[in-house]
Amino acid sequence: MKELWESGKIKIFLSVLLVLVMLSLFTRNVENNVVSSSVNTLTYGLSKVSAAAKDKHTDGMSYDELKEEYDALYKANRELRARLVDYYDVKEENARLWKFYELKKEHKDYQFVPATALRRDSNDEFYSFTIDKGTSSDISTGDPVMGENGLIGYISEADANTARVATILSPQAGIGAVDKATKDTGIITGSAKFADKNRTMFAKLKSEHKVKKGDIITTTGVSGIYPKNLIIGEVEDIGYDTYDTSYYALVKPYEDIRKIKDVAVITSFDGQGEILRSTK
Amino acid sequence: MNERATGFVRYLAYAMEIILLYVLGSTPGLLPEIFGAKPTLLLCVALTAAIFEREIPAMIIGIVCGVLIDLGHSNSIGLFTIGLAIICFIVGYAANNLVVAKFTTFLLYAFVTVGGLFMLYYLFGFVWAGVSDHWDYFMNHLLSRMVQTFLLSIPIYFLNRFIYHMLGTDE
Numbered sequence: 013m014k015e016l017w018e019s020g021k022i023k024i025f026l027s028v029l030l031v032l033v034m035l036s037l038f039t040r041n042v043e044n045n046v047v048s049s050s051v052n053t054l055t056y057g058l059s060k061v062s063a064a065a066k067d068k069h070t071d072g073m074s075y076d077e078l079k080e081e082y083d084a085l086y087k088a089n090r091e092l093r094a095r096l097v098d099y100y101d102v103k104e105e106n107a108r109l110w111k112f113y114e115l116k117k118e119h120k121d122y123q124f125v126p127a128t129a130l131r132r133d134s135n136d137e138f139y140s141f142t143i144d145k146g147t148s149s150d151i152s153t154g155d156p157v158m159g160e161n162g163l164i165g166y167i168s169e170a171d172a173n174t175a176r177v178a179t180i181l182s183p184q185a186g187i188g189a190v191d192k193a194t195k196d197t198g199i200i201t202g203s204a205k206f207a208d209k210n211r212t213m214f215a216k217l218k219s220e221h222k223v224k225k226g227d228i229i230t231t232t233g234v235s236g237i238y239p240k241n242l243i244i245g246e247v248e249d250i251g252y253d254t255y256d257t258s259y260y261a262l263v264k265p266y267e268d269i270r271k272i273k274d275v276a277v278i279t280s281f282d283g284q285g286e287i288l289r290s291t292k
Numbered sequence: 293m294n295e296r297a298t299g300f301v302r303y304l305a306y307a308m309e310i311i312l313l314y315v316l317g318s319t320p321g322l323l324p325e326i327f328g329a330k331p332t333l334l335l336c337v338a339l340t341a342a343i344f345e346r347e348i349p350a351m352i353i354g355i356v357c358g359v360l361i362d363l364g365h366s367n368s369i370g371l372f373t374i375g376l377a378i379i380c381f382i383v384g385y386a387a388n389n390l391v392v393a394k395f396t397t398f399l400l401y402a403f404v405t406v407g408g409l410f411m412l413y414y415l416f417g418f419v420w421a422g423v424s425d426h427w428d429y430f431m432n433h434l435l436s437r438m439v440q441t442f443l444l445s446i447p448i449y450f451l452n453r454f455i456y457h458m459l460g461t462d463e
Contacts, residue, residue, distance in 0.1 A: 021347050025381050028351065032374050039368035048367045051359060055318075058311065062319040131318040135332065135365040137433045141320070169367045176367075183423060204429035208328045255424045273320070 049171040052142075056173050059131045060144065112276045115158065119239065121282040124158075125149045129273045130174060138182035138207050139270045140165070145277065146173045154237060156278045161266035162243040163187070163231065164275055175277070179269050180244060181207040188232040189214055189244055191261075194222040197232060198260070200244055206262065210270050212245070214261040215253065223247055223261045239281045302459035306353060309451070310337055314360055327436035334361050335372070335409070336445035339402055342380035343387045343449070344456040350384030351377050371416060375409050398449055406442045410434055 039045050105126075112124055127143040145151055147170050155167045157177045165185065168178035178184055181202040189200045191214070198214045198221075206212065214229050227247040233240025245265035253260050313333040316322060323330050338357035342350035358373030383401060387393040414434055418426035 021385075024348060025351065028355070029374070029377060032355070032369070032377055036368065036370050036374060040370065045367070047369065048363050051363045055314070055360075058315060059318060062315040062322070129320055132320040133318060133364040135361065135437075137328075137429055140365075203425055204423065204432070205425045208432060271320075 048169075052171050052174050056130075059142070062131075112158070112160070115276075119281070121280075122239065122278050123150075123280040124276040125151055125279055126274070126276050127151075127175075129177075129275070137204055138179055138202055140168065140176055140178050140182065141272075142174050142176050143275060143277070144174065146170050146175050148172050150279045151175050151277050152279070156238045156242065158242070158276045158278060159267035159269070159272050160274070162245060163238070164265075164267060164269055164272060166237075167277060177275070180212045180265065181210070181269055185212070187238060187244070188235055189229050190232045191223050191227045191247070192230055193227045194224075196221045196223050200229070200263070208270075210265065210268050211248065212263050212265065214244075214247065214263050215256065215258065217259040217261065219259065221259055223250060223259075225249065227261075229261070229263050233283065236284055239278065239283070298459045302455060303349070305455045305459065306337070306341055306452075309448075309455075310334065310353075310356060310360070313337055313448075318364060326440060327432070329433045329437035329440065331437060331440035331444045332361060333441075333444065333448075335376070335406065335441055336448040337452075338376045338380055339383075339405055339445055340398070340449040340452040342383040343393050343398055343401070344452055345384050346388055347381050347384040351381040354380030371413055372409065375412065379405050379409075395449070399446075402442055402445045402449075406438055406445065410438045410441075 035047060039047050109126055112126060116122060116124060125145055127145040127149075129141045130144045132139065132141045143157075151167055151170050153167055153170055157164045157166055163180060165177050165179035165182070166187075167175045168184075169176040179202070180187065180200055183202050183204075185200050185202055187200040188197070190197045196217060199216045200212055201215050202212045214223070217223060225247055229244045229247065231238040231240060231242040231244065233242075243266065245263040247261045248264045249262040251260050251262060252258075313336075317330065317333045334357040338354045341353045345353065354376035355373055358376035359369055361372040361376075362369045383405075387397075391397055414426070414430055417423075418429055423429065
C-alpha cells in the first residue's frame, strides 16, 4: 500500500476523479454540452450502421428459410441491377413519408421532419430512444414526436445530428390531455408499473370524472407545446392512485411505443408557444 | 512481438470488444429482453478487464465504459463513470498486489460490484428522485438486469483472460 502512495499513481487517480466529478457537474447542468455532443457524434456512425444491419436481420429464421430467401434475393438483385442506384433509398423514404401524409393533409400547418429510431438504450425502462435527426434538421427540445397513429412523446435532448425522444410512457411526460367524449381533463404521465406493457396513465382526474373504457384521449393544446387534438390512445381501465390520492385512467396508445421505428417530429404548428409567449 | 507491441494489440482488442458490446447493447431489438431488461454489457467488460490490468489502464477502461453507459441513457456523465473509475483502479491495484486474481475471487468481486453499482443507480435514480413506483421498477427490471449482467460477466471474464494470456506481459 505504501508503494502505491509513493508511486504517484494515487495522485493521477485523484486528479482524474476530480476531473470526472467536475465533468459530471458540468454535463448535468449544461444542456447540449460539448461532452455528450462529442460522444454522440462519435457513436452516431456506429449506431447508424448497426441499426441498418438490424433492419436486414432475420428474426429467428431457419437455415433453409434463409437459403430460400437468399436465392430469391440473389435472383431479384440481378434483375434490379439495371435500375437506378438510389431506387431503394427513394422507395424507403417514400414509404416513411406516406405514413404521415394523411396527418399532413389534415393539418396543413404542421411542419414534419420524418426520422428513424437509431438506438434504444437498455438502461432506460421507459423506452426512450435516439433518432437520426437533430438540430441541423430544425428539431429542438420539446418538439412533439408522432407515430403513424398518434403521439409518441417529445424531444428531450437534441444535438446536431441526433435527438433523444422521451416517450409518453415516461413519468416525465406531463402532457395536458382531454377525454374527447366526456371533456374530462388530466395529465398524461407514465409509470414504471405500466411502461413495459405499453400503457400510460391519464392522471389527476377529478373525483367526479366521467371517463370510461373505450374513450379516446387527445392533447388539449392549451399550453402551446403540443398541437390540439393529437391522439394519444384509448382508455382501457380506470384506477385509483393511493400515492397521489386521485383517479387515473389506464391508456393504451395506438402504437407499440416499445418497438416503434419510424416517427415524425412536429417542428412547427399554428399556435405553437402562444401561451408560453403570453405568460412571459 | 516485443512488450510494447503486445500491449498495443491487447488494448486494441479491448477497444474492439467495447465497440462490439456497445453495438450489441444499443442496437434496437438485437438482444432479447429477459424479464423486462437487458444486461449492461459494458459493465462486464470494465469489471473483467480491470482484474487483469494495472491500476491506470484499468481505470481508463472503466471510464470509457462508464461514459458510454451514462451517456446511453442521459445527457450527462455520472454514477457509472465515476463508480467504474474508482472500482477499476482499486481492483487493478488489488489484483496485482494484494489478492490472487483467480475465478472465485472474480465471482465474489463481480457479485459485489454489480450489485453495489446497480443499487446506487436505483437509490439515486429512483428512490431519491421520488419515483412513486420505484419498487415495481426494481422487481420488474433492475433485478433481472443485475442477474443478467453478473452472469454475462463470466464468459467475458474468460474472454479477457484469454486476451491477457495471449497478449499479456510477463511482469
